[in-house]
Amino acid sequence: MPVMVGLPDDRLVYLGAHPRTGEIGWSVPGNSSFPSQLDPAIRRHLTEVYFGSSIPVTPNQAARGRPLLNNICDPDTSAQSLHSLEHIVAELQAPCFNHPSAVLDTTRERVAVKLAHIHGLQVPRTVRTRLDEPADLARVANVNGLRFPLIVRIAGAHNGSATVRIDSADGAAVGLRSIPWGGRDLYLTEFVDYRDDDGMHRKMRLVFVGRDVFLRHLVIADDWHVHAQDRNDWMAQEETTMLTTFRSDVLPRLRETLAAVVDIMRLDFFGMDCSLRPDGRLLMFETNSAMNILHNSKPSPNYWDAPIRQIHDALAALLLDPQRWQFPATRSAAA
Template sequence: MPSDSQPLASHQIADRIGFARLTKRAFDGENLFPLWQEMMDKVDAGTATAGEQLDLALLTQLFGHKQAGLSVQTETLAQHQLFRSPCASAQPRMRVLALAADIDMGGNTPIEFLLETSGIELLTLYVVDGVPLPDPLPPHDVAIVIASDSDECRSALAAIEARAETWPAPLLNAPKLIRHLDRDKLYRLIGDVDGLDIPATIPVSRDALVAVAEGRAALQDATDGVAFPVIVRPRGSHAGFGLARIESCATLAAYLAERDEPEYFVARYVDYASDDGLFRKYRIVVVDGKPYACHMAIADRWDIWYLNAGMAQSASKRLEEAAFFHTFDFGFARRHRTALDGMIERIGLDYFTIDCAQTPQGDLLVFEIDNTAVVHNMDSPEVYPYKPPQMTKIFGAFAAMLERHVAARRQSVA
């Protein structure tokens, strides 16, 4: 039992398998259909717990049925909002309350990965429309907002912010700071940081883009001066969904013919290829103001993320990633210290990730900053022997950050 926390008997808590364990099993290729069917049978019989229903919602999304999974999740959260994840210790030294929103599986920080082996108890409270925050809140030592800066999370962030001043424990990743992370706001916040390149991201309606594609309007007029080539993506999309490089009105017309979203983000295209013609994309994790290497993806394509880079199939790429890890503090982090320090100060969050690259001119090119990117230790230690020590380092820093805030609060009230 966390030393400063009261028993949770007065709060209804649903235990669940959880995001980390289910995602790991899917990542390892396990056939999870029998588990899904077992949970469905319980739902049909009316015997499923709220935790089982939330796990069912996640499994359904992992199977690729996003809307069906979200429907199950929303129905579950209308009746129950507080869940407990598996803990590595029977007597946890601390209790964390994560504040989540009713959004798809990529819309909240996957905090279970960060705490899975820590011996810290994790409760997740979903903040949903029409259901006020509990008063009193479930006993906890420290809280952290894990909802993202997305349209679906707006009301949850507002509800948390309304209680922030009187929160009974340290509250990390304040909602007012998370709101700065959306693409069209981020470049205004950090665009003038020395040593950093972040293209202006312009929200543009579909109608305006159609006018450009049909030659009835100039792209520069619709985008505050941005000219071809540009990067286009549906507004609110992540993980490369709908991402395309557009070089002309004709390619824009072809792109729009395959999409129906009403709003898009447009940004200038930056060629960040290295001298060898390959593109290198980095994920940096910032914990308590300090940057850590998370991964490095190398590919012959600009639209790169780790899963399409072929890292598992290339020993030379993995060797370069391992070197990136080992030399990060006195290499990459020192080389980009001014840009990193400036960003970290402006962002102000206790925990976030940076997806970035290096331009040929030596600047740090920022693609995205958010608080919900997956930071995990699921990769095979045989294929990636250098990863477990690095992930353990990040997880340890995260736990130490929580402990620091708890200790500071105890001293302040002593």
């Protein structure tokens, strides 16, 4: 199966040395890492096809009607390749895993609009803009009806990089100094305080494989900007319990809400970072196909082995069954 790897809009790729082995490797921004993390028995069915505005796809790389795996996951950095792949898929009338049209619709401001009315899901308002001066932040917020505090992110930045919370219009100049915002698209998102009664913030990563949903992890931190490195040993028991009981105790209460998310997102494999609130709703932080899911950051054995294996096996089965994909054949992505 061809794995369609698209060059980013700036046509830059990363070259570097492995921190332990020194082996030279390269990566293409805007593409997912999950194909390389599949078991060898699955990877042997996959062939990477690199393409871009100046690198066409040849007939021997992708044949008419043959299933394709779209590896491009970031519409902020790789919109041109996604549009090109739309035309390729339509011309070949091919089934496509994570169809490029669906991925193009995963920018933060579009997701915020699409998912805003799902029962049981709280989605903070988000707009996309550019600023000429820090003082413009207050004007843009006012025009769009956004209330401070605001989370300001550079479009296309991930893993919490290039992100700052600005609590008031007066703090715009100081806050924006911490990110390279000039001349770049920015996301402005209303901040929602999601501290629990114990003062901690809890962020879950849900993983959607077809119509099934898994819990990848739960991270607990005292700061709102939660990341994996914030874990402490005392949090492990709560995370382990949630990983063990999620599908039996928590998922049934969320199933209707999450089924609506699948219907609207039209993706085959993607993630949602969110917080389960005391009233049973999910507070959504982001939903897209660009999340790191199959990588286990700690040596095995550890308590992430089981959920990663469950996700991997469900994903492997889905990849080999194109009839279960959101766009299994000639169905129009605009339908």
